[in-house]
Amino acid sequence: MNLKPKYSMKTQTFFGWMFSLAILFSLSLSSCTKEGPAGIAGKDGKDGEDGIDGQDGTATCITCHNNTQSLSVRTMQWENSMHATGGHISHNTGECAVCHTSQGYRGFLNGTYDPLASGAKIASPNPPNCYTCHKIHDTYTTADLELTKSGAIALFNTSESVDFGKGSLCASCHQGRTINPFPVIGGPDVTITSPYYTLHHGTQANLVTGLGLVNIGEGLAINNPHGSITDQCVSCHMAPGTGAESGGHTMKMRNASNGLNTASCIGCHTNASTLNTNVNNLQAQVSGLLEDLRVKLEDKGILAPNGNPKPGTYSPALTGAFLNYKAISEDGSRGVHNPGFTVKLLQNSIAAVND
DSSP states (O other), rough: OSOOSSSOOOHHHHHHHHHHHHHHHHHHHHHSSSSOOOOOOOOOOOOOOOOOOOOOOOTTTTGGGOOOOOOHHHHHHTTTTTHHHOTTTTOBTTTTTHHOOOHHEHHHHHHHSSTTTTTBBBBBBOOOOOHBOOOOSSSSSSSGGGGGGOEEEEESSSSSOOOOOOGGHHHHTSOOOSSSSOOOTTSSEEEEEHHHHHHOOOOOOHHHHTTTSSSOOOOOOOTTTTTTTTTTHHHHHHHHHHHTSSSSGGGOEEEETEHHHHTTTTTOOOOOOHHHHHHHHHHHHHHHHHHHHHHHHHHTBBTTSSSOOOSEEEOOOHHHHHHHHHHOOOOOOOTTTTTHHHHHHHHHHHHHHHH
């Protein structure tokens, strides 16, 4: 009987190594996948209710910033206006800042800027812009287009107030500043100590109303045909115009290409050609009277060649004639704002200088 093992020693060794590797691999797997004890099972929670969608973050913006391009048109017009290009925003201190800077105007209205305070100054000033005239981004609704100033306004150098409708906002700045001493016809002589004794540069509200000027002589109670226009200033200067040349937020009344913008005039002046002729004739007449008065004022010694007054003491009539000359010159309309009154006031002022 053969009792020799069935397998050779070599074969037994091979199976031994394979068995050992299998044990090592099993141990390796068990060490990698080992986990700690399981925790206590939690309770099944209830599903929450679906939330309500919030408002679109741009919904309020679209109220004004829509796809009509209307804001682009207004911006383009404003960029070509004197408000944007000729406002002298460097005049950003004291009372000057109230009309020459946007922040000064709004600050004066809401009480955050005191023009009479020591060192009053607007840092990084902006010229008059959207925020000056409108309540931009107060409510993010159409209410933001409401005007920042409305109702009757007081005019300097007179005890009277005027209501120009929407134009009251314009007139609050476009009026002569306080004159001290203000000449009184028949009163004492006036001593001028400053070369800046003048009504300043924005006298439009004074010429429209005939108030705050030195009413010399007789015949000045002339009815202004433009005095009854609704929303004065705005109705004429912001009527539809030509691109960036006139109308809208340019505030300009003339086009470089075709003259006077008559869009607001044709309701009363039905013939545009006749209107242009009448305006040109009136402005030529007023320009001639202004030149005549200027020469006489220089001859009397009250007006310097640079347009400023010469310090000295003068009669109230001569002082008044000087102030009227400056007011009508600075008005810029050359009579259009108040035709009959402007011509008569110049004629009376010239007569007072001749006396």
